[in-house]
Amino acid sequence: MLNRFIGLSAAIVGRSSRVSGFPFSPLLKAGNQSQNRTMSAGKAFKVLVTHPEVPQEGIDLLKENCEIIQVQSVPINRAELLEKIRGVDGVLWGGHEPLNAEALDAAGPQLKSISTMSAGIDYVDVPEVKRRKIPLGHTPTVLNTAVADLAVGLLIAASRRFHEGRKTIDNDKWENYHLNWLLGQDIRDSTVGFYGFGGIGQAIAKRLSGFDIDKVLYTTRRRVHKEIEEEFNAKKVDFDTLLAESDFVVIASPLTKDTQGVFNATAFNKMKQTAVLVNIARGKIVNQDDLYEALKSNRIFSAGLDVTDPEPLSPKDKLLTLDNVVILPHIGSATKRTRADMSTIAAHNVLRGLAGEPMLSPAY
Numbered sequence: 001m002l003n004r005f006i007g008l009s010a011a012i013v014g015r016s017s018r019v020s021g022f023p024f025s026p027l028l029k030a031g032n033q034s035q036n037r038t039m040s041a042g043k044a045f046k047v048l049v050t051h052p053e054v055p056q057e058g059i060d061l062l063k064e065n066c067e068i069i070q071v072q073s074v075p076i077n078r079a080e081l082l083e084k085i086r087g088v089d090g091v092l093w094g095g096h097e098p099l100n101a102e103a104l105d106a107a108g109p110q111l112k113s114i115s116t117m118s119a120g121i122d123y124v125d126v127p128e129v130k131r132r133k134i135p136l137g138h139t140p141t142v143l144n145t146a147v148a149d150l151a152v153g154l155l156i157a158a159s160r161r162f163h164e165g166r167k168t169i170d171n172d173k174w175e176n177y178h179l180n181w182l183l184g185q186d187i188r189d190s191t192v193g194f195y196g197f198g199g200i201g202q203a204i205a206k207r208l209s210g211f212d213i214d215k216v217l218y219t220t221r222r223r224v225h226k227e228i229e230e231e232f233n234a235k236k237v238d239f240d241t242l243l244a245e246s247d248f249v250v251i252a253s254p255l256t257k258d259t260q261g262v263f264n265a266t267a268f269n270k271m272k273q274t275a276v277l278v279n280i281a282r283g284k285i286v287n288q289d290d291l292y293e294a295l296k297s298n299r300i301f302s303a304g305l306d307v308t309d310p311e312p313l314s315p316k317d318k319l320l321t322l323d324n325v326v327i328l329p330h331i332g333s334a335t336k337r338t339r340a341d342m343s344t345i346a347a348h349n350v351l352r353g354l355a356g357e358p359m360l361s362p363a364y
């Protein structure tokens with residue numbers, strides 16, 4: 001099943017900006033073949049790209065058939081975005097700016113296709129987009145491997161005390177004449193618990209299977225397919241069991257009203273004292289004050305975070321004073337290839353929405 005996901009994204013993206021091995025939308029075919037009068041006569045659609053740094057791969061695809069308007073400011077100037085969105089048919093939403101009624105009103109009723117360039121869409125007012133019957137796409141799957149690689153990096157860094165170790169060098173406290181110095185937690189024979197076990201969680205589990213882990217537990221609303229459970233020796237458990245039995249707890253779920261703040265003091269108190277928490281999903285799933293207390297009091301062993309609340313995190317944030325937390329500035333999907341793939345998928349989503357076809361990765 002996992003291979004099917006990964007295979008699908010590879011087929012979707014190909015290794016060029018062109019999509020290979022994937023059923024093109026008629027709109028794209030028209031552009032490629034230069035046969036369709038409507039399309040070749042011109043840019044039947046206007047598409048706004050809301051960020052100047054959207055990789056060229058996606059823009060080139062859109063350009064074949066659409067007139068492109070692009071926001072130029074970074075950080076995004078909301079006024080510029082609201083001005084440029086007026087009257088467009090499609091939007092490739094390239095940043096994490098709120099996509100809400102204000103933006104949709106500014107666009108106007110002709111807007112018929114939107115895609116974000118992200119997996120998480122917590123900055124989108126989805127009910128509002130739905131209410132207007134505008135197809136909405138996003139870009140999960142293509143970033144699974146990049147985010148999973150980073151998650152494994154964080155898991156190792158947090159369990160083996162990378163940050164604390166580095167600080168000892170900076171502070172001239174390198175004391176390896178002690179035998180028990182900077183001892184960490186083993187990954188081998190461990191139980192890894194996933195809070196959320198979709199494509200990213202499964203890609204992490206796949207990587208960890210090379211680390212001789214003992215078992216995988218997961219907590220999700222719905223049970224994953226039996227063959228996925230078998231592939232990863234994974235068992236669905238309730239949240240309390242996940243917390244109590246996992247040596248590593250990996251947060252890989254979307255941020256929703258149900259997941260916001262679930263990792264709080266109550267949850268940390270149910271975890272093993274040797275447990276390592278990894279969050280590559282969204283900062284708000286964790287109550288950060290409670291996490292600070294749990295780490296400071298050694299209620300849990302350590303944490304590796306790619307996401308925080310807020311982002312950017314202030315350099316004065318108390319979490320940064322702790323030895324037992326590794327923090328990265330939300331770079332899970334930040335590889336050149338992944339970004340290019342995300343722009344390609346987002347462009348296809350937009351084009352398909354404009355053509356009245358199902359998107360490659362619809363958000364609802």
Ligand SMILES: O=C(O)C(=O)CO
Pocket residue numbers: 117118119120121143147281330331332333334
């Ligand atoms: O695309 C997203 O939602 C991400 O947060 C990638 O790290």
